Amino acid sequence: MKAFLILEDGTVFTGKSIGSGKDAVSEIVFNTSMTGYLEILTDPSYAGQSVVMTYPLIGNYGITPDRESRKIWARGLIVKELSRTPSNFRCEGTIQALLEKEEVAGIEGIDTRTLTKILREKGTMNGLITTDEHYDLQQILPMLKKYTIGDVVMETTCQEVYRLEGDGPRVALLDLGAKDNIAGSLNRRGCQVTVYPADTSAERILGTHPDGIMLSNGPGDPSSCTAIIQEIKKLYASDVPIFAICLGHQLMALANGASTCRLKYGHRGGNHPVKDSGSGRVYISSQNHGYAVERKSMDPSIAKEAFVNVNDGTNEGFVYMGKKIFTVQFHPEASPGPQDLAWLFDRFLDMMKGVEECPEMKRSKKYW
DSSP states (O other): OEEEEEETTSOEEEEEEOSOOOOEEEEEEEEOOSSOHHHHHTOGGGTTEEEEEOSSEEOTTOOOSOOSSSSOOOSEEEESEEOSSOOOTTOOOOHHHHHHHTTOEEEESSOHHHHHHHHHHHOOEEEEEEOOTTOOHHHHHHHHHHOOOOSHHHHHSOSSOEEEOOSSOEEEEEESSOOHHHHHHHHTTTOEEEEEETTOOHHHHHHTOOSEEEEOOOOSOGGGOHHHHHHHHHHHHSSSOEEEETHHHHHHHHHTTOOEEEEEEEEEEEEEEEEETTTOOEEEEEEEEEEEEOGGGSOTTTEEEEEEETTTOOEEEEEETTSSEEEESSOGGGOSSSSTTTHHHHHHHHHHHTOOOOGGGGGGTTTO
16 A cells, blocks of 8 residues: 655645554654664653664564553554565564554565665755645644654553562663563562652652652653643652662753753664763663753753763763762663673662762762
8 A cells, every 4th residue: 555754844745644544643753773662662751752763674574572652652663574484493483473463553665775765965854754645735734743752751651560589689660661671671680679759759659668769761851741740849858769761860950940942853772872971981772752851951069061072072971969860862772782781780789889989980989
């Protein structure tokens, strides 16, 4: 079936439908990863967005058990070529079948290189995936310009508290649209992880006397999460160790007077270099975000910059002064290096146990 991708600037790409065939209005963003398409599709941070995969052939190892949540959150998948004959000993099916099952739109056969260049030059924009050959641009373009993602944090968060049992430190994880591997990374290290919905009060979390608090990743504009920011202020005021990733990192910064900005086209991929501001060492990170904390907006007496993006100089993390709190913009649980940044979870465990430093910290004594 013929399909079309219509951008809000009027650009139209023609290809073939690979999904449900339903119309999908969304933000159009690109990801530079060569693999991990299932983790990308099921990452709640993509709620309200359709993903362009810059690597030309997608799906050659099929669908594996490597989900990041219970369902696909992306509104659509955009690829140059979709493999329909996957080969992998863990393969459980094809992307085509999964997209149809979960009623997700998709399009293949378009020039994804040109599309990515448009998004880089003009910035992230809204778009429509449709199979309607009689579409009317005069009706579609105003609709695309008005589209907003909305309150996707409450859409993606868990609906009730649940727990991953463990014999180690007790971690309260505030689910802002969390990837499963964040809780999994803690649980594999022996932590008992209790996961709370995003609208849980600080009093309820602190009332359980956790050894540590984890603020997860999540979708949307961080500045719109005003109620959650107020609760994070209370968590900050406690003496409980806190580790925050991606959206959690941004909300902690906002709770301490910093500001965020929307990036032109965001950081999405498994190959983003970040530099440790203390040691000067560069790590390869996995990233997925469209907003960033303004570097100069953070009071240096409150937090010091711990990591910086090598490509564009944006902030990638903070260490909070006089607190057992550190936050990162990237995803250490995603193992892009493959284990470059796993030590951050070990550092969090050390903080909860009262250990002053871990081996990797010795490289970064300036801030840690």
